[in-house]
Every structure is written in structure tokens, then in C-alpha cells.
Amino acid sequence: MATRPPTQDIDESKLRVGARETSAVGVPAVVHALKISVEQMGLVRSAQTLLRVNQKDGFDCPGCAWPEEDRRHTAEFCENGAKAVAEEATLRRVEPEFFARHSVSELSEHDDYWLGQQGRLTTPMLLDEGGPHYRPISWDAALGHIATALRELDDPNEAVFYTSGRTSNEAAFLYQLLVRGLGTNNLPDCSNMCHESSGSALNQTIGIGKGTVSIVDIHEADLLIVAGQNPGTNHPRMLSALEKAKERGATIVAVNPLPEAGLLQFKNPQTPKGVLLGGTKLADDFVQIRLGGDQALFQAIGKHLLEAEDREGGVLDQAFIREHTAGFADYAAHIVDIPWVQLEEATGLTEPRLREIAELARRSKATIVCWAMGLTQHKHSVPTLREIVNVLLLQGHIGRPGAGVCPVRGHSNVQGDRTVGIYEKPAESFLSALDEEFAFTSPRAHGYDTVEAIRAMRDGKVKVFMGMGGNFVSATPDTRVVEQGMRNVELTVQVSTKLNRSHVVHGRRAIILPTLGRTDRDRRAGVDQRVSVEDSMGAVHGSRGRLAPPSDDLLSEVAILTRLCELVFADRPGAPRADWRALESDYAGIRAHISRVIPGFEDYDRRIDKGRIFYLPNGPRDERRFPTHNGKANFTANALEYPFIPDGRLLLQTLRSHDQYNTTIYGKDDRYRGIHDGRRVVLINAADIAELGFAAGEVVDLVSEWQGPTGLEERRAEAFRLVPYDTPRRNAAAYYPETNVLVPLDSTADVSGTPTSKAVVVRLEKRV
Numbered sequence: 001m002a003t004r005p006p007t008q009d010i011d012e013s014k015l016r017v018g019a020r021e022t023s024a025v026g027v028p029a030v031v032h033a034l035k036i037s038v039e040q041m042g043l044v045r046s047a048q049t050l051l052r053v054n055q056k057d058g059f060d061c062p063g064c065a066w067p068e069e070d071r072r073h074t075a076e077f078c079e080n081g082a083k084a085v086a087e088e089a090t091l092r093r094v095e096p097e098f099f100a101r102h103s104v105s106e107l108s109e110h111d112d113y114w115l116g117q118q119g120r121l122t123t124p125m126l127l128d129e130g131g132p133h134y135r136p137i138s139w140d141a142a143l144g145h146i147a148t149a150l151r152e153l154d155d156p157n158e159a160v161f162y163t164s165g166r167t168s169n170e171a172a173f174l175y176q177l178l179v180r181g182l183g184t185n186n187l188p189d190c191s192n193m194c195h196e197s198s199g200s201a202l203n204q205t206i207g208i209g210k211g212t213v214s215i216v217d218i219h220e221a222d223l224l225i226v227a228g229q230n231p232g233t234n235h236p237r238m239l240s241a242l243e244k245a246k247e248r249g250a251t252i253v254a255v256n257p258l259p260e261a262g263l264l265q266f267k268n269p270q271t272p273k274g275v276l277l278g279g280t281k282l283a284d285d286f287v288q289i290r291l292g293g294d295q296a297l298f299q300a301i302g303k304h305l306l307e308a309e310d311r312e313g314g315v316l317d318q319a320f321i322r323e324h325t326a327g328f329a330d331y332a333a334h335i336v337d338i339p340w341v342q343l344e345e346a347t348g349l350t351e352p353r354l355r356e357i358a359e360l361a362r363r364s365k366a367t368i369v370c371w372a373m374g375l376t377q378h379k380h381s382v383p384t385l386r387e388i389v390n391v392l393l394l395q396g397h398i399g400r401p402g403a404g405v406c407p408v409r410g411h412s413n414v415q416g417d418r419t420v421g422i423y424e425k426p427a428e429s430f431l432s433a434l435d436e437e438f439a440f441t442s443p444r445a446h447g448y449d450t451v452e453a454i455r456a457m458r459d460g461k462v463k464v465f466m467g468m469g470g471n472f473v474s475a476t477p478d479t480r481v482v483e484q485g486m487r488n489v490e491l492t493v494q495v496s497t498k499l500n501r502s503h504v505v506h507g508r509r510a511i512i513l514p515t516l517g518r519t520d521r522d523r524r525a526g527v528d529q530r531v532s533v534e535d536s537m538g539a540v541h542g543s544r545g546r547l548a549p550p551s552d553d554l555l556s557e558v559a560i561l562t563r564l565c566e567l568v569f570a571d572r573p574g575a576p577r578a579d580w581r582a583l584e585s586d587y588a589g590i591r592a593h594i595s596r597v598i599p600g601f602e603d604y605d606r607r608i609d610k611g612r613i614f615y616l617p618n619g620p621r622d623e624r625r626f627p628t629h630n631g632k633a634n635f636t637a638n639a640l641e642y643p644f645i646p647d648g649r650l651l652l653q654t655l656r657s658h659d660q661y662n663t664t665i666y667g668k669d670d671r672y673r674g675i676h677d678g679r680r681v682v683l684i685n686a687a688d689i690a691e692l693g694f695a696a697g698e699v700v701d702l703v704s705e706w707q708g709p710t711g712l713e714e715r716r717a718e719a720f721r722l723v724p725y726d727t728p729r730r731n732a733a734a735y736y737p738e739t740n741v742l743v744p745l746d747s748t749a750d751v752s753g754t755p756t757s758k759a760v761v762v763r764l765e766k767r768v
């Protein structure tokens with residue numbers, strides 16, 4: 001039997017701090033995931049559901065974007081994948097009576113944990129202006145409201161359309177068509193806060209904003225550098241791939257301020273060794289770097305390689321550099337001039353230590369660098385990632401087996417959403433193909449990204465906000481500003497599976513459209529529909545849910561969008577033309593449109609049929625073809641940057657606990673880090689606690705400091721407990737989304753505009 005949802009918010013007074021774990025997964029993970037599954041969906045449904053994750057012709061795991069090893073074998077057990085599935089397949093329900101019982105203002109007092117744990121949304125709901133309660137509304141009326149609001153806008157740029165990365169290719173393609181058909185490119189997405197820096201750096205240097213490796217390359221790599229990523233929690237299936245690489249002799253280097261359990265030791269629940277014995281030691285070397293020191297680390301590696309080439313030759317791939325790259329001379333001249341002392345200062349590592357790491361690179365025949373948020377959410381993320389490309393280019397490690405760049409994506413279809421057009425700065429080639437397919441003219445002016453959308457909302461320039469999944473209010477930086485911005489909007493619309501803060505911090509009128517998730521059967525016109533997604537390595541495959549949906553009153557994202565298109569575009573001059581009803585009753589029709597608009601999707605429907613997978617073309621990976629402005633892979637010379645921490649201050653990174661999926665809080669533990677029954681903690685070096693005059697276990701306020709246009713700005717997050725932790729001096733860590741109030745809206749990465757969630761200057765204050 002499933003259990004009832006929690007009745008209270010997290011009670012931080014129950015917090016316990018225990019020892020850190022030194023290995024990941026193993027039997028405790030299986031037990032924990034099963035416990036959560038059974039609580040959410042009972043025993044029978046748990047068994048039925050968990051066996052279908054990532055199976056041939058089953059559903060794509062809504063957990064992360066790490067690719068499948070082989071979809072024909074039994075499901076690979078993944079603790080956090082199982083938790084993501086249980087969250088969605090839960091038997092708990094949020095029905096109209098729930099909203100009748102709780103006013104919106106009462107709901108807004110609850111935390112993300114309580115809200116998300118109430119269960120699946122079942123019915124479209126409307127909140128009238130000034131209304132204390134959401135009330136049920138029919139689909140026709142809800143969609144009618146939205147269409148009218150959109151059609152009545154004086155300027156389509158007064159609407160903002162957010163996307164989170166779970167939306168299927170089919171729905172995302174229709175969504176961008178709706179938005180462009182209306183006349184705007186205001187398509188901010190979670191990617192703006194996530195891997196945007198990766199896209200920016202890679203597009204410029206190698207001509208494609210994606211990684212260049214497949215899962216087979218991971219197995220075949222000689223050296224794997226995993227930087228700024230915590231796969232034990234966020235991409236658990238990656239650990240099996242690393243284990244396989246390891247068995248074939250690969251060297252693994254973990255670059256992280258924190259000793260993350262999964263990277264250091266892995267107990268594979270699939271193998272007897274993992275279950276019964278100590279498991280596999282994954283990282284051969286743990287490089288405990290300072291927050292934001294990675295650009296310096298990769299410059300140091302490059303510098304060492306260049307020096308070795310000078311001394312003994314045979315280190316660099318000169319033929320590759322000559323034939324395929326540009327900018328080598330400028331890069332080399334720049335790097336040799338950077339003094340070692342600066343590289344030491346930035347990384348917190350000594351020159352001999354930096355050279356030791358660089359030696360691993362020198363000896364490697366095939367290097368892959370994997371990274372995630374630890375590298376993308378800094379002011380200097382784009383130059384940092386360009387520096388990774390530099391190092392790989394030196395030895396020709398792009399477009400060769402076992403080598404390349406591997407940005408590890410988060411949301412299960414965030415990469416696919418971008419491929420099919422969720423982008424505020426679309427390419428001309430995409431727009432012209434779209435225009436031709438649907439006989440209209442899309443807008444050319446760029447739209448708002450996430451931070452720009454918040455500014456526009458703050459400044460009262462947005463009348464309609466629509467969220468296709470996600471939780472805009474909690475996921476974005478500078479929570480107070482975002483909340484005010486949401487309240488300025490006339491109509492907020494959220495297409496969601498579960499309740500979250502973006503429903504209870506709302507515009508003057510608000511609509512909730514409940515939708516199907518990946519695990520739900522999607523039956524249209526009497527036929528089970530399938531959708532498709534793209535994983536982190538550019539492989540596209542189908543996904544088909546099998547469970548009875550949480551209510552009969554849900555529409556799929558696709559159906560919501562086809563109906564909106566029909567209503568919004570009816571008799572609208574110059575609007576896109578398509579047979580919306582036919583698309584709703586057979587999603588293959590949407591795939592046919594996509595196949596004519598986006599290169600690489602030819603014969604789309606057939607190539608995902610019967611559990612098949614296909615890879616999208618990738619010039620650098622497939623044929624060392626670099627579609628940049630000069631047709632070459634570009635070295636870049638980047639001035640060294642690293643964060644400055646004023647005296648008496650700390651640099652705070654905001655990260656995920658083991659029991660959460662972004663703003664969805666599954667539970668109250670961060671088992672690997674030894675945190676139990678609470679979330680408001682700051683992990684901090686014991687010497688800093690003492691030096692700043694505090695005591696371990698003390699509860700403090702965090703105050704962020706930001707030099708704004710009119711002087712020093714302060715933002716406060718109250719009541720966090722100090723936990724002594726193995727982190728470099730003056731580098732602290734705390735969980736998101738609780739700390740998003742501290743992240744200044746204007747603190748963004750150069751070029752990509754990503755909020756600097758891994759580098760917030762804070763001071764600790766005694767509680768009064």
C-alpha cells in the first residue's frame with residue numbers, strides 16, 4: 001500500500017549529521033529506492049513500473065540524460081532513476097477537493113517538499129483574480145482563456161514561454177511552433193541555467209554545441225577526467241560505464257572541491273562484486289580543487305604539454321593541429337606566459353601536483369573530459385570550457401575512438417528540446433526550414449533567455465507566462481525578484497505533473513494544466529502513442545508509458561499544444577498552417593514535420609520503431625568536420641580568471657542533495673554526505689568555522705554580497721546549520737533551491753548568461 005503524503009514541512013530541528021560515506025550505491029541504495037517506490041506506489045505497481053524503465057519499447061527514465069548501455073537487457077538498477085519514476089508514478093493525488101481545502105496563500109507557506117509530495121495533479125484548475133482558491137475548470141474553458149490572452153496581446157513579445165527538459169521532442173517542437181507562430185522567440189529554458197555555457201563554448205570552438213562521444217567511447221577511453229560533477233547522485237548509471245572503462249584499464253581523475261562518494265568508490269548493484277565485496281575504486285586520483293579553479297587547471301595541463309613537446313617532441317598531435325585546427329600559435333604563446341604561481345593560487349594546488357595531473361594527460365592515448373554544473377555555473381565558465389577544448393585539441397583527442405568532450409546533461413530530454421527548436425536565439429537555417437514547412441514567417445529577433453525573462457517580468461513587460469514543465473519560481477536565481485516578477489504577470493499558466501511553488505506564486509490569474517508524464521499510457525484516437533527523446537550523447541529513441549494515467553482528465557503535452565495552436569491560429573493571418581487534429585491523433589505526423597525541418601531526422605518514425613535508436617549526425621565526432629565559421633576546430637587564448645573572495649567571506653556553491661531532483665525534494669537525507677532529516681546546512685571547512693568565530697553545529701544566517709550598479713547589495717537566507725566538511729578553505733556548499741534567494745540576478749556567466757550558482761560570495765551572521 002502506498003502511504004499518505006507528509007502533513008508537515010521539513011522540521012530542521014530534527015537534523016542529524018553523521019559520517020560521510022566513502023562509496024556509492026550498493027545494497028543500501030536498492031533498499032532506499034524500494035522504500036520510496038513502495039511508499040509512493042505500493043508493491044505491485046512498483047514492480048511493474050521499475051521493470052519497464054529504459055527497456056526496449058518501454059519508457060525513457062525521467063531521471064537523467066545519461067544514455068542506455070543496451071536497451072535490450074534488463075533494466076539497470078539506478079537508485080535515483082527509481083526515485084524519479086516513483087515520484088511520477090505515485091498513487092497520491094491532488095484533486096479539486098485538495099484546492100478547496102487549501103487556499104493558495106496557505107499553500108504558498110509550504111516548502112517544495114510538502115508541495116511536491118502531495119501527489120499528481122488530476123484536473124485543470126483556474127485561479128481568478130483575487131481568488132483565494134483554485135477551482136476546477138474544463139479543458140475547453142482553460143485553453144480558451146489562454147488562447148484569448150495570447151491573441152489579445154498588443155505585442156507577442158509580452159509573452160514568455162519557459163520549458164523544462166522533460167518535454168518530449170514532439171511536444172517541444174509544437175511548443176516552439178506555437179511561440180514562433182505567435183511572433184516571438186521568447187523561449188527561455190532550464191538549459192539557460194544548466195549547460196548553456198557548454199553550448200556557447202563548444203559551438204564556437206568545435207562548431208556543435210553538444211558532446212562528441214558515445215557510450216562506447218567512454219568504455220574505450222584511456223583517461224577520463226570527471227570535473228564538476230557528482231554522478232553518484234545525479235547520473236548514477238554513469239558509474240557503471242566508468243567501472244567498465246576502469247576494467248579495461250582506464251585512469252579516472254575526479255576534479256572536485258568535495259570528495260563525492262560515487263566517484264571515489266562504486267558498489268555496482270548489478271554484480272556480485274558490487275553487492276558482496278568492496279566494489280570498485282573508481283577515481284585513481286582525486287584532485288581537490290578550489291571552486292572556480294578549473295580554467296587554471298586546464299591551462300596548467302596545456303602548459304605542461306607544450307613544455308614537454310618543446311623538450312622531447314612527440315607529445316602533441318602535430319598532424320591534427322595542422323590539418324584540423326586554427327589559432328594554435330596564439331594559444332601556445334598565451335599559455336607559456338601564464339606564471340605557475342597564478343595557476344597555483346587559482347587551483348589551490350602546487351606546481352608539482354599540477355604537473356603530476358598533466359602527466360596523466362601526456363601519457364593518455366585517448367582522453368575524455370566529462371563535466372556538469374561545477375563547470376558551467378561560474379562567471380568564467382565559457383573560457384573554462386574552451387580551455388578543456390584546447391587541451392583535447394593539443395593531442396588530437398576529438399573525433400577519435402575513446403576521446404572527446406562529454407558535457408553530461410541533466411534533464412532527460414534537455415538536449416532534444418534544444419535540437420527541435422527550444423532556443424531564444426534560433427539559427428537562420430532552422431527558421432527558414434520551419435517557415436517553409438508551415439507556410440509562415442517566424443520572427444528573427446532574439447527572444448529572452450531565463451535571466452532576461454525575469455528582468456522583463458520584474459519590469460512589468462510580461463503579460464502572459466507559460467511554463468511547459470519545470471518550476472520557474474524555485475529553479476531560477478534571486479527568488480524574491482522572481483516572485484515579484486510572477487506577481488506582475490496578468491496570466492500565468494503551468495503545464496505540470498505535480499504541484500510546485502510556481503503554482504502558488506502566480507500571476508493575477510493562474511491556470512494549472514495537469515499533464516501526462518513518461519510513465520503514463522498516452523492513448524489518442526484509440527492508439528497508444530509514443531514520444532521520443534535525445535540522450536546526452538545525441539542518440540534518439542522512443543518512449544512509451546504503460547501505466548494508467550492518474551486521472552481520466554489529463555491531456556498529453558502534445559494534445560494541449562495542438563489544441564492551443566488550433567485556437568490561437570484560427571483565422572489568424574500569417575499563422576503557421578497544419579492539420580492540428582491529425583497531429584493530435586497520431587504523433588507520427590509531428591515526427592514527419594520534424595524530419596523535414598531538422599537535418600538528421602530523415603525517416604524519423606521508422607528509425608525509433610520497435611525500440612530502435614539512431615544517432616544524430618555530429619561532424620566533429622563522425623568525421624572530424626568542424627562546422628565553425630572557418631571550418632576548423634579553434635584554439636582560443638583565454639585570460640585566466642578565478643573567483644575573488646573578500647576577507648572574512650566564503651564562496652558558496654549551491655548543489656543537489658542525494659534526495660532531490662532539482663526543485664523536487666524526494667526526501668530529507670543526503671546519505672553520502674552524512675546529512676539526515678534536514679536540508680538547511682552549510683558544508684564548510686572546520687578551520688573556517690573557527691577562524692570566523694563560530695562553532696560547528698551553530699545555526700547562522702547566510703548573507704550574500706554583490707556589487708550592484710548602485711552599491712553593495714545584500715540578500716539573506718535564514719537559519720542554516722554549520723557542518724564541518726572536507727572542502728577547501730573558504731569554499732562552502734549548501735543545497736539549492738533553498739539558497740536561490742542568495743544568487744543575484746545579475747551575477748551571470750559571460751557569453752552564456754547562466755546564473756553563477758556555484759560561486760556566491762557570502763558572509764555568515766549570528767542569528768539574532
Ligand SMILES: Nc1nc2c(c(=O)[nH]1)N[C@H]1C(S)=C(S)[C@@H](COP(=O)(O)OP(=O)(O)OC[C@H]3O[C@@H](n4cnc5c(=O)[nH]c(N)nc54)[C@H](O)[C@@H]3O)O[C@H]1N2
Pocket residue numbers: 063064080194227228229230231233234235255256257258260289290291292293294372373374375409410411653654655656657658660661662758
Ligand atoms: N538524482 C538527481 N539526478 C539529477 C538531478 C537531480 O537534481 N537529482 N538533476 C539533473 C540536472 S538538471 C542536472 S543539470 C544534473 C546536475 O548534475 P551535477 O552537476 O552533478 O549536480 P550538482 O549537485 O550541481 O553538483 C555539482 C558538482 O560539481 C562540484 N563543483 C562545484 N563547483 C565546482 C568547481 O568550481 N569546480 C569543480 N571541479 N567542481 C565543482 C560540486 O562539488 C558537485 O560535486 O543532474 C541531473 N540529474
Ligand SMILES: Nc1nc2c(c(=O)[nH]1)N[C@H]1C(S)=C(S)[C@@H](COP(=O)(O)OP(=O)(O)OC[C@H]3O[C@@H](n4cnc5c(=O)[nH]c(N)nc54)[C@H](O)[C@@H]3O)O[C@H]1N2
Pocket residue numbers: 116163164165166167190191193194195373377410411468469470471472475476477495496497498499500515516517518557654655656661662663664736737739740743757
Ligand atoms: N542555485 C541553483 N539553481 C539552479 C541550479 C543549481 O545547481 N543551483 N541548477 C539549475 C539547473 S541545472 C536546472 S536544469 C534547473 C531546473 O529547473 P526546472 O526544470 O524548472 O525544475 P524542476 O525542479 O526539474 O521541475 C520540476 C517540475 O516539473 C514538472 N514536471 C515533471 N515532469 C514533467 C513532465 O513530464 N511534463 C511536464 N509538463 N511537467 C513535468 C513537475 O510539476 C515538477 O514540479 O534549475 C537550475 N537552478
Ligand SMILES: [Mo]
Pocket residue numbers: 190193194195409410411
Ligand atoms: Mo540541469
